[in-house]
Amino acid sequence: MSVLIHNLGAFGAGFRTTLALTLASFAGALAIGLVVASMRVSPVAPLRAAGTAYVETIRNIPLLVLLFLFFFGFPKMGIQYPPFPSAVIVMAAYTGSFVAETIRSGVNTVARGQAEAARAIGLTFPQSLRLVVLPQALRAVVAPIGNLFIALVKNTALASTIAVVELGSVYTRLITETAQPVAILFGATVGYLALALTGGWIFAEIEHKVAIKR
């Protein structure tokens, strides 16, 4: 255990980076997810096709491959960012495709009469989506999006492969440098568990507040 106390500073710094990475990526993922989900339910065929192509492509490629493609491949065509922003961009794009699918499934739960009523009072499609359908759809998918948040927390560990010094990277360094792997594992687990549990609790609270009982 002394190895943990000894490296508390490193763990703390790593934890802060993981937290920042998670929050930034999650914000991006929500934005991307909202846009792509809207595209996928819109009456405009090219937008629907683009949304579907995005989701199908991103979801079927491992996150690690996307990270490498962006961080090591894209600089060749002049798109180059430091490790942290790169990780945020890729994590947001990856998680965003899952968020989009989740929101779309939420849209399916909204009663058809809602959209019909919105149209009947003269709302355009973007209006009915923004004012009537999405607010209800989002309430229905708080819990699944909470699961995506937890999955994202765990996925941020992969950022260590492109030299972001977050919790996973501190863990990997310490586990190779010290002789107490179990203690190090314990330390990292506590960090991720704290983030995941807090996230899960926040989403449960949100769900409790906004859920519509049908």
Place this chain on the structure above:
Amino acid sequence: MSVVLGDALGPRGRRRTAIASVVSSAVLLGLLIIALRRLSATGQLDAAKWSFLVKPLVIRFLLGGLGNTLRAAAVAIVPAVTIGTVLALGRLSRKAPVRLAANAYVQFFRALPLFILIIFMFYGVSKLGTDLSPYWALVAGLSIYNAAVFGEIFRAGILSLDRGQSEAALSLGMRRRQAMWLVVLPQAYRRMIPTILSQSVTLLKDTSLGFTVTYEELLRRGVFVGAAGKDPLQAFVAVALIYLAVNMTLSRAARRLEIRQRRRYRAGSIDIAGAEDLQAVAAGASMGGT
């Protein structure tokens, strides 16, 4: 068609949609052109930059990597499903300690990043006196983690089955164990096939984590190829396309099976109790480790 709009559009709506189609096509096309120009401006579109990918040696090397990827995934699925079944039964057990232990396993390993687990299997375990090869470290990590996920999936599957099934079995004079193995589990498994398949896609994607413990799977070989020719962009695009082809085939199969199941069980492959549970699992698990 759109989920939201329901019925057909009127003349004004159709006109609006047509205009939006033209505009959005133009925008999407514009983005594509910008991307292509960027690629060609930096010389990344030159045939010479891509030609190495069709060399027989490179193709064989990458396909070998794919073989290693598939092998690790296939080998990891067997213990994952087996332990997953045990965990699901444990979580539904009447004995509190068994329930507690199974729950603890599932909760702990689902909260732990797969990356952390695989790194531990390789670098950590060697410090404890036993060495695992990169291959076995990857397979062990994948199995332990996915067992927890499958435990969750199977539990939801068992709960989704009509209570009448096990009640009928019990009233025929079967013991609880017999009812579970002969009546409940076979049906639960069959209902779960689409979910098992889509989790297999996730597991297959997660084999790319073998890279971090130097296992020579597809991604690591892609890194070699890219570094050798100094063309990482092309190499990673090739790797991504291979993953895409394999995973899309599997995803398609899963979806087709699910539609068939839904038709067979009318109300849906999963209904009654555990539906929300399963939805939550599906959303979380489909992203799972990676």
